[in-house]
Amino acid sequence: MDVVIRNANLADGQQGVDIAIEHGRIAAVGPRLPLQAAREIDAGGDLVSPPFVDAHFHLDATLSYGLPRVNASGTLLEGIALWGELKPQLTQQALIDRALQYCDWAVARGLLAIRSHVDVCDDRLLAVEALLEVKRRVAPYLDLQLVAFPQDGVLRAPHALINLKRAIAMGVEVVGGIPHFERTMAEGAESVRILCEFAADQGLMVDMHCDESDDPMSRHIETLACHSNRLGLHGRVTGSHLTSMHSMDNYYVSKLLPLMREAGVNAIANPLINITLQGRHDSYPKRRGMTRVPELLAAGIPVAFGHDCVMDPWYSLGSGDMLEVAHMGLHVAQMTGQQAMRDCFRAVTTTPAAILGLRGYGIAPGCHADLVLLDAADPVEAIRLRAGRRLVMRRGKIVAESPRAQARLHLPQRPEHVDFRLGR
Numbered sequence: 001m002d003v004v005i006r007n008a009n010l011a012d013g014q015q016g017v018d019i020a021i022e023h024g025r026i027a028a029v030g031p032r033l034p035l036q037a038a039r040e041i042d043a044g045g046d047l048v049s050p051p052f053v054d055a056h057f058h059l060d061a062t063l064s065y066g067l068p069r070v071n072a073s074g075t076l077l078e079g080i081a082l083w084g085e086l087k088p089q090l091t092q093q094a095l096i097d098r099a100l101q102y103c104d105w106a107v108a109r110g111l112l113a114i115r116s117h118v119d120v121c122d123d124r125l126l127a128v129e130a131l132l133e134v135k136r137r138v139a140p141y142l143d144l145q146l147v148a149f150p151q152d153g154v155l156r157a158p159h160a161l162i163n164l165k166r167a168i169a170m171g172v173e174v175v176g177g178i179p180h181f182e183r184t185m186a187e188g189a190e191s192v193r194i195l196c197e198f199a200a201d202q203g204l205m206v207d208m209h210c211d212e213s214d215d216p217m218s219r220h221i222e223t224l225a226c227h228s229n230r231l232g233l234h235g236r237v238t239g240s241h242l243t244s245m246h247s248m249d250n251y252y253v254s255k256l257l258p259l260m261r262e263a264g265v266n267a268i269a270n271p272l273i274n275i276t277l278q279g280r281h282d283s284y285p286k287r288r289g290m291t292r293v294p295e296l297l298a299a300g301i302p303v304a305f306g307h308d309c310v311m312d313p314w315y316s317l318g319s320g321d322m323l324e325v326a327h328m329g330l331h332v333a334q335m336t337g338q339q340a341m342r343d344c345f346r347a348v349t350t351t352p353a354a355i356l357g358l359r360g361y362g363i364a365p366g367c368h369a370d371l372v373l374l375d376a377a378d379p380v381e382a383i384r385l386r387a388g389r390r391l392v393m394r395r396g397k398i399v400a401e402s403p404r405a406q407a408r409l410h411l412p413q414r415p416e417h418v419d420f421r422l423g424r
């Protein structure tokens with residue numbers, strides 16, 4: 001064996017497990033494996049998880065905070081306007097440099113798969129070319145999946161549909177959309193039909209920014225579910241954001257959730273962004289805006305949490321830490337039960353991995369040896385502490401390491417060190 005990790009806990013609750021790795025894949029998982037390996041790693045009862053997966057991000061906008069100015073109102077619409085101001089000034093090299101820098105941060109955080117939307121409304125398709133280049137360069141250590149995203153509306157913006165099809169022809173894999181940003185509800189519904197039919201025809205997945213609004217009448221998710229069902233796209237269609245669902249009439253939602261389930265539609269909430277961008281037109285009480293995560297899960301609909309933005313026109317913070325995303329999602333959705341907290345961990349690991357269609361993902365024999373050793377005993381402790389990544393592995397090779405978090409105390413009659421885990 002090349003590597004064996006001893007005494008690890010797994011996210012499913014197994015404890016004291018060894019993980020043997022050979023030729024970049026997991027060869028065996030079990031207690032006290034009687035194996036020799038070139039390298040032994042002692043997990044010391046810490047959690048080994050498959051890598052974090054971000055199902056919703058914008059790698060073309062990331063790390064552009066303050067360019068050309070900051071978002072003064074903090075609203076979604078000013079962010080879109082600001083991005084429009086920045087677009088003509090973008091250069092391919094700057095896009096590539098920023099995206100690569102973010103991918104470095106991601107790897108350090110154990111985030112090894114990202115679905116990124118890429119804006120296709122600029123006729124030059126600079127961002128598409130740049131992110132396809134980034135995808136090639138990071139492929140040895142990070143899976144980057146691109147969505148052709150018509151930020152200004154596939155019907156509202158001239159050439160957007162043509163550009164979207166050009167982007168797909170260039171190698172972008174997923175069809176995006178933004179029906180709530182089209183001029184009318186009818187044009188929004190029409191955009192969903194056109195895009196779903198194109199995806200079905202091309203055998204592609206669909207992931208739309210859908211109903212990112214506080215308007216309870218923004219019901220494009222219904223149309224998305226309808227076309228997903230009609231075209232047989234079950235499991236391949238995702239509604240991102242779905243924030244209007246927060247404000248919808250409860251009776252209507254009781255009809256909507258089974259429709260989504262029947263159509264095999266996935267949901268992605270973006271807790272950090274939803275809690276900051278939604279409810280901006282409210283005084284008090286102020287809506288949280290995030291979609292109905294526990295109710296979607298209870299209806300059997302897969303829900304992932306995305307980061308969406310890091311230091312861009314819409315969000316001034318963030319560092320690629322999916323545990324911070326899960327932490328916020330847990331709080332906003334009030335998912336404080338033990339099972340619910342574990343569901344929040346799944347929403348940044350196994351669920352988005354399934355939505356992206358990642359192959360060989362997991363801690364099981366035959367899977368890729370892609371994993372993260374966390375400075376925490378279990379998923380709940382990992383979220384509580386936004387635990388450090390002791391070690392990040394890709395295809396059996398260590399790609400990032402961090403020291404364990406520990407503070408040195410200078411107190412009389414107290415221990416010299418403190419860490420934040422009970423009993424340590």
Ligand SMILES: [Zn+2]
Pocket residue numbers: 056057058117209308
């Ligand atoms: Zn987004």
